[in-house]
Amino acid sequence: MREKVAEALEQVRPFLQRDGGDVELVDVDDTGIVKVRLKGACGG
Structure with missing residues (x-):
């Protein structure tokens, strides 16, 4: 299950990073x- 979640997060990560988050x-x-844990611009 953890691996599937990690794969899904890798798919959305570029969009978050484009907005200054992770x-x-x-x-x-x-x-x-x-x-x-949301980081950067997504942290709030």
Whole structure:
């Protein structure tokens, strides 16, 4: 599951970076809850 989420984030990462932000995968738990950290312009 973690690998699929990471692949999906790689697809949206260029769009976030174009606007001065980024995304970091923090955790994917056993129930499927995904936690990410938004950085830069996306942080707020």
